[in-house]
Amino acid sequence: MSDIPKADELFKSIDYNPPLTGWMETPVDFSPGHWCYPAKPEKIEYMDKKLPGLWGEPRKWLPSDADWKLPANWKETVVNGFRERLKKFRSLQLFMDICVRCGACADKCHYFIGSGDPKNMPVLRAELMRSVYRGEFTVAGKILSKFTGSRVMEEDVLKEWFIYFYQCTQCRRCSLFCPYGIDTAEMTMMARELMHLVGLNTNWIMEPVSNCNITGNHLGIQPHAFKDIVDFMVDDIEEVTGRRVKAPLNEKGHEILFITPSGDVFADPGIYTFMGYLLLFDYLDLDYTMSTYASEGGNFGSFTNNEVMKKLNAKMYAEAERLGCKWILGGECGHMWRVVHQYMDTMTGDTQWSGMTTPKSPVTGTVFDTAAATKMLHITEFTADLIKHNKLKLDPSRNDHLRVTFHDSCNPARGMGLLEEPRYVLKHVCNNFFEMPPATIREQTFCCAGGSGLNTDEIMEIRLRGGLPRGNALRYVQEQHGVNLMACICAIDRATLIPLADYWAPGVTISGTHELVANALVLEEGEVRTMDMRQEPLPGFEDEDDDWTPPTKEDA
DSSP, X not given: OTTSOOHHHHHHHOOOSOOSSOTTTSOOOOSTTSSOOBOOHHHHHHHHHHSTTSSOOOOOOOTXXXXXXXXXXXXXXXXXXXXXXXXXXXXXXXXXXXXXXXXXXXXXXXHHHHHOOGGGSHHHHHHHHHHHHXXXXXXXXXXXXXXXXXXXXXXXXXXXXXXXXXSOXXXXXXXXHOTTOXXXXXXXHHHHHHHHHTTOOXXXXXXXXXXXXXXXXXXXXXXXXXXHHHHHHHHHHHHHHSOOOOOOBSOTTOSEEEEOOTHHHHSTTHHHHHHHHHHHHHHHTOOEXXXXXXXXXXXGGGGTOHHHHHHHHHHHHHHHHHHTOXXXXXXXXXXXXXXXXXXXXXHHSSOOOTTOOOOBOTTTOOBOGGXXXXXXXXXXXXXXHHHHTTOSOBOGGGGTTOOEEEOOOHHHHHHHOOOHHHHHHHHHHOSOBOOOOGGGSGGGOOOOSOOTXXXXXXXXXXXXXXXXXXXXXXXXXXXXXXXXXXXXXXXXXXXXXXXXXXHHSTTOEEEEHHHHHHHHBOOSTTOOOOBOTTSOBOTTOTTOOSSOOOOOTTTO
């Protein structure tokens, strides 16, 4: 981030004065740093074999080039694709027609707040698409042209789409404030579908999509490598707790299939969240298995098109049936839960997974009726229910070195209403919990600015600008309450919030919620724990000799 201005300089550079030219005449900046790298041709070639006709012609190109090497019939493809989606998705037709451009959403987007670029106002970003709708599909738009804010699809219009629809994280904060309920995020999804048809893809999305089709996860982790990583985590848990936990893989006949995002398998701080899952499940003697084939809860299909979204969602359920599991327990992920709760019913209709049942906790007996259609339960709901029924022995003082706040991840918060359960859990495992300002949390939460496939370093300044609202709220509780850790329930957040916090609120670290659960979990009477899941000293053990062995019950 050496080329990025310091936080104070970036903040002062934001200019909310509109340009002197109209929005249609204002040029677009195609210099590096304003766009994500295009997809590698081999990734497109592979996906075209799996889902043909959705990806355009594989090729090497750069958005900074004058020639994007579009296919000869690109305009016909985009316009016809637009027409097909207007007929297929009634919501898209409504969103095209009912916006009155009131501007209620204008200042709600984190990218507009951080950049001052009017085309990052949700109303104007949608107008990039809506103007083409009027120009191509309405009589008034064809006759009166710009008098109705209309334009036809031309190459410069398509290029503008690429820049700005890949500066939308589909967080849906704007939709919360729309008096007509327009979901601008779904318009972004449709615009991306249309761009994919002519090969305007980004690699940070298409490579995970391709990997997930090959290995079952976004990172391309092979089954044997997945097992090795889990084994390393089991070793680390034993190092911290003295307990050798079970971590079943690909075992048939268990009641529960547990699936989490592969980001929790690959790097910190996600690995500590994964270790928290394993420790909790072993403590409960839970009847579960994991899969090295459906080793991904995340769904990058929601950033490409509805067919990929459906395919990647289905793999979890197909694996549950193959293994004979009754229901799925899902880890801390964002877009996995957006897809499951917002789109799955309409994608699949009546669930075809005949062998599966409504999730029921084998520990408390609670039947989670809200998951009856999806057969899938969020780990935070599961753990909150355990705590409510006094099924966990917890020592929150083990987290007393942490002063904790909580980031409502956009997809679980706005996409499925998961607002109280994570707070309930955190308040039982931490003695020092502080909320960020009300207008920045819960339903109104600000985005990490790196979701929707935008967690990529080549647009880091854009990400940090978009992260200003969340960073400002975090800085506030850091200064007011000494907050030094922000917990979340999304794997992408656990990656994107690290540079955001380092930039806007240096000194705040990021964790998953179940890492803190694992710290507080008392495994047996008289247990002595000197380290947290990161193998850092717990309160009272800061001066312990580094050369130590895990304590035993007899030591206590």
